[in-house]
Amino acid sequence: xxxxxxxxxxxxxxxxxxxxxxxxxxxxxxxxxxxxxxxxxxxxxxxxxxxxxxxxxxxxxxxxxxxxxxxxxxxxxxxxxxxxxxxxxxxxxxxxxxxxxxxxxxxxxxxxxxxxxxxxxxxxxxxxxxxxxxxxxxxxxxxxxxxxxxxxxxxxxxxxxxxxxxxxxxxxxxxxxxxxxxxxxxxxxxxxxxxxxxxxxxxxxxxxxxxxxxxxxxxxxxxxxxxxxxxxxxxxxxxxxxxxxxxxxxxxxxxxxxxxxxxxxxxxxxxxxxxxxxxxxxxxxxxxxxxxxxxxxx
Amino acid sequence: xxxxxxxxxxxxxxxxxxxxxxxxxxxxxxxxxxxxxxxxxxxxxxxxxxxxxxxxxxxxxxxxxxxxxxxxxxxxxxxxxxxxxxxxxxxxxxxxxxxxxxxxxxxxxxxxxxxxxxxxxxxxxxxxxxxxxxxxxxxxxxxxxxxxxxxxxxxxxxxxxxxxxxxxxxxxxxxxxxxxxxxxxxxxxxxxxxxxxxxxxxxxxxxxxxxxxxxxxxxxxxxxxxxxxxxxxxxxxxxxxxxxxxxxxxxxxxxxxxxxxxxxxxxxxxxxxxxxxxxxxxxxxxxxxxxxxxxxxxxxxxxxxxxxxxxxxxxxxxxxxxxxxxxxxxxxxxxxxxxxxxx
Numbered sequence: 001x002x003x004x005x006x007x008x009x010x011x012x013x014x015x016x017x018x019x020x021x022x023x024x025x026x027x028x029x030x031x032x033x034x035x036x037x038x039x040x041x042x043x044x045x046x047x048x049x050x051x052x053x054x055x056x057x058x059x060x061x062x063x064x065x066x067x068x069x070x071x072x073x074x075x076x077x078x079x080x081x082x083x084x085x086x087x088x089x090x091x092x093x094x095x096x097x098x099x100x101x102x103x104x105x106x107x108x109x110x111x112x113x114x115x116x117x118x119x120x121x122x123x124x125x126x127x128x129x130x131x132x133x134x135x136x137x138x139x140x141x142x143x144x145x146x147x148x149x150x151x152x153x154x155x156x157x158x159x160x161x162x163x164x165x166x167x168x169x170x171x172x173x174x175x176x177x178x179x180x181x182x183x184x185x186x187x188x189x190x191x192x193x194x195x196x197x198x199x200x201x202x203x204x205x206x207x208x209x210x211x212x213x214x215x216x217x218x219x220x221x222x223x224x225x226x227x228x229x230x231x232x233x234x235x236x237x238x239x240x241x242x243x244x245x246x247x248x249x250x251x252x253x254x255x256x257x258x259x260x261x262x263x264x265x266x267x268x269x270x271x272x273x274x275x276x277x278x279x280x281x282x283x284x285x286x287x288x289x290x291x292x293x294x295x296x297x298x
Numbered sequence: 299x300x301x302x303x304x305x306x307x308x309x310x311x312x313x314x315x316x317x318x319x320x321x322x323x324x325x326x327x328x329x330x331x332x333x334x335x336x337x338x339x340x341x342x343x344x345x346x347x348x349x350x351x352x353x354x355x356x357x358x359x360x361x362x363x364x365x366x367x368x369x370x371x372x373x374x375x376x377x378x379x380x381x382x383x384x385x386x387x388x389x390x391x392x393x394x395x396x397x398x399x400x401x402x403x404x405x406x407x408x409x410x411x412x413x414x415x416x417x418x419x420x421x422x423x424x425x426x427x428x429x430x431x432x433x434x435x436x437x438x439x440x441x442x443x444x445x446x447x448x449x450x451x452x453x454x455x456x457x458x459x460x461x462x463x464x465x466x467x468x469x470x471x472x473x474x475x476x477x478x479x480x481x482x483x484x485x486x487x488x489x490x491x492x493x494x495x496x497x498x499x500x501x502x503x504x505x506x507x508x509x510x511x512x513x514x515x516x517x518x519x520x521x522x523x524x525x526x527x528x529x530x531x532x533x534x535x536x537x538x539x540x541x542x543x544x545x546x547x548x549x550x551x552x553x554x555x556x557x558x559x560x561x562x563x564x565x566x567x568x569x570x571x572x573x574x575x576x577x578x579x580x581x582x583x584x585x586x587x588x589x590x591x592x593x594x595x596x597x598x599x600x601x602x603x604x605x606x607x608x609x610x611x612x613x614x615x616x617x618x619x620x621x622x623x624x625x626x627x628x629x630x631x632x633x634x635x636x637x638x639x640x641x
Contacts, residue, residue, distance in 0.1 A: 107463065137313075138320035142616050143578030146596075150612040151328050153600060168328065230448055234582050238597055253450055259584065260454065261462040263468075268458070271451030278446035279468045 012201020013291050020287030026280025027222075031100060040098030053094070059087035061094040061247060064235045070263045071094030080265035082255065088265065091247040098159065098248060099277070103228040106166045107221050113167075115213075119205045121175065122182030133179070136172040144169050144231055152240050162232060162241025170228070177220070181213040219292045226278040233274045249274050301393060306631050322377060322618045326370055329609060336362040342386040342604065360384075361484045382610035387602055392610035395595060400614065401485040402472065403584070403591035407576045410514035414572060415565060417515060418522020425523065426530035427549075437523065445520035449579040453513040453586035460509060467509055470588040474502040505520060506589065513583045518575045529564050563633055570626035574619045 014020040037056065044053035054060045056191070065085035073080045079088040122131040139147065144166075152165035185191060185208070195203055235241045236250030250269045256267025307343060340357040341348060348356070357363045361372060376383065382392040425437040444452060461469035468474075473487070480487075480494040488507075491500035533539055534552075542552050579591075584593030599607040 134313075134316055134320055135324070137317045138324055141317055141321055142612065143574045143619070145578040145581065146612055146615050147325070149596065149600065150325055150608050153603065153605065153608055157600070171617065202324075205462075211386070230446070233448050234450065237448065237582060238600060240600065250448065250450070253448070253454065257454065260458060264458055267454050268451075271448060271454060275443065275447050275451060278448075279442060281456050282442060282446050283585060 010288065010291055014284070014287055017287055019283045023280045023285075025282025026276060027284050029053065030096065030277050031281060033093070034097040034100035037093065038101065041094075041097060047075065054090070057087075057090040057093055059090045061086060061138040062245065063087075063088040070259060070266070072263075073265055079269040080263065081251075082263075082269075083259060088252070088269050091252060092249065093247050093272055095247045095252070095270075096273075096277075098246070099229050099232060099274075100230045102163055102166065105163055106170050106228045106232075107224055109167045110170040110174050110224075111217060111221060113171035114176075115178050115210055116176025117171070118175040118180075118198045119182050119209050123186060123205070123209075129179075132175065136175050139169055139172040140176075144227075145234055148231065148235060149240065150237070152235070156182045157240040159241055162235050166228065166232065166239075173224075174217070177217065178209075178213060181216075182209050185209060185212060216289070216292045219285060219288035222281055222288050226281035226285065229281070230278055282287050303377045307628055310624060310627050310631075314620050318620050319374070320505035320615060321620075322374055322613055323370060325609060325612050325616075326373055327366070328603060330366055330369065339605065342602075342606075343384075345400050356622065377613065380612065383606040385607050386604060392607050395607065396592075396610060397613050399590065399592050399595040402487065402589070403577070403580050403593065405486060405488055405503075406511050406514060406584075406589070406591065407573065407580055409507075410511045410518070410576050410580075411569060412574070413511065414519035415448050415522055415569060417519040419526050419565065421519070422523040423530060426534065427525045429531065433506055439525045439617075441520035444516050447517060449517045449582045450586050452516050453583045455509070456509055456513055456516075457586060458610025468506055469509075472503070472506055472590045477502055505586075506528065510580070510583050510589050513586075514576050517579050517583075518572050521572065521575070522565060525564055525568060529588055564628075566633065567626045567630050570619070570622040573622045577619065603610065 016022055023168045037053075040055060041053045044050055051060075063086060065081075068081050068085035069078070069083055071077055071081045071085075073177070077089065079092065081087055082091075091139050117132050117136070121129045146171045148162070148165040151168055152161045190209055191204070194208055199208075232241060233248070233250035233253075236248040237254045239251070242248045252270035253267045253274075255262070256265075256270065259266050336357045337350070337353045339362050340353045340360070343356050343360065344352055354363075361369060364372075373383075380393060382396070385392050388395065417517055421437045421441065423577050425434045428434045462465050477499050480490045480496040480499055482641070483490050483493050488500065488503050491497070491503060539552055543549065580591065581593035581596055583589075584591050585597055588594075592615070596611055598604075598610065599611065
């Protein structure tokens with residue numbers, strides 16, 4: 001099956017499934033918005049014209065208007081305002097590109113690191129395999145959140161620190177996956193043929209093993225984007241991985257706790273935004289996994 | 299017990315020990331590779347007003363000036379003696395602090411884990427026996443939403459509705475602070491209250507536990523539902539389930555007797571995983587409810603940039619999860635002999 005056929009098949013299969021379609025729409029909307037808003041923010045910083053970053057938002061996310069403090073949702077402020085009178089919807093939209101960036105960087109680096117270690121581990125076996133897999137187990141024995149907290153702390157708990165921390169702990173599942181995949185294809189004829197043809201290790205690993213594993217990995221990675229966003233927002237909730245005054249979804253939810261009984265919208269809407277994004281990735285990822293596993297055929 | 303099982307257990311225990319050792323080394327190395335200079339670390343112990351010579355003395359006293367490998371070896375030797383270092387803020391051993399806070403978190407996590415297994419098995423069974431009917435979609439929708447929720451969101455919504463709007467339970471805290479604390483018999487406050495017969499303290503603890511426990515269970519039951527549903531569907535399609543149906547057993551009996559019993563074997567390994575999820579979830583959920591357990595301790599340590607305590611808690615949590623995994627592994631090996639052969 002050629003690449004375009006594969007893609008068309010996937011799209012066709014997703015179109016027939018309501019859940020998958022909803023997931024696809026949410027994911028595309030989230031990524032597209034993050035791309036546009038993120039580009040504007042970068043441009044605004046580069047040109048030193050902050051207003052450029054707020055161009056598409058209903059309000060300036062940093063405008064302190066104490067006369068608008070803690071207003072409930074209304075047509076003017078659809079998600080209400082926080083104690084500083086800042087528009088919560090604008091802040092949520094302003095925060096999104098950072099979550100998208102974290103998810104993409106962390107998942108891609110996890111695939112890269114996991115592929116290198118997993119393929120080496122599966123292909124060479126023996127002591128190399130044993131060593132890599134024990135380290136992988138050590139990382140897997142702790143919940144990612146706890147490990148990231150421990151690792152991020154010395155990095156002054158900044159945005160970049162959180163990304164680095166997540167990168168350090170996120171690869172083990174991928175290493176396991178690529179190792180299993182390598183063991184599966186290692187003794188197949190096309191690998192032996194390639195070895196007889198004197199193909200270099202790098203080419204063998206990349207074209208023969210990595211590219212052959214990519215379909216199930218894409219499905220799993222789609223699901224995993226949601227996990228990264230969940231973990232990152234939880235870190236932000238605890239005050240790690242944020243760069244004040246720039247808003248972050250988890251940090252907004254944490255701040256809102258102080259006004260919870262009187263102003264529920266302050267904490268609930270940021271939480272709901274994360275929930276929506278993650279549901280999108282999970283719905284789409286689940287569907288992709290069904291397709292890859294051959295549970296769906298048309 | 300056969301020799302086979304004993305070898306299997308020895309191998310698993312050895313693996314767990316190696317994993318634990320590597321975990322300590324890795325976390326220690328990573329933290330100290332990117333940590334600030336020895337003098338900055340020493341400043342944590344002395345406070346901000348110490349002079350350079352004072353800092354140097356402290357750094358020497360705690361061995362912070364030594365090369366990394368010496369520090370690691372010392373640290374591991376200390377951990378083996380049950381010593382996780384001195385907390386720079388409270389000036390008491392980290393183990394004492396963990397001994398105080400960990401039992402309170404376990405009081406949440408253990409019931410929560412049991413609760414999520416029960417909810418997960420029941421909802422999984424309901425979904426599987428109503429495959430592709432509205433009930434199935436409803437169950438799958440609910441677990442999808444709770445699974446995709448950040449833990450703090452679930453906790454916040456529950457707190458808002460149950461505690462603030464309905465006023466059924468206290469919104470925050472560990473126990474009513476006005477009550478006298480019962481005598482320390484065990485590390486677990488709830489057991490202490492029971493043993494001393496202090497029932498007002500006991501009920502106060504229970505009241506404060508309900509919401510965090512339910513929150514933890516809610517964010518983690520989805521994975522049990524998912525696996526229970528999938529593995530029950532597998533068994534329902536199996537020949538022996540069909541056979542039992544043909545032999546005239548009621549559908550109900552087949553689903554809840556034959557199928558559920560067989561499908562719950564994979565759940566055993568899941569319990570360990572669930573425990574890990576719950577511990578991580580508890581950190582954040584305790585923050586929402588201002589419950590003073592490990593989550594409170596960790597967030598305090600984060601705010602204070604307290605490396606010793608963060609390292610110590612990480613290792614304790616790691617140990618508890620590795621033990622949980624080990625127990626699950628061994629149980630699974632005993633329940634399902636095929637696992638041993640594959641090894």
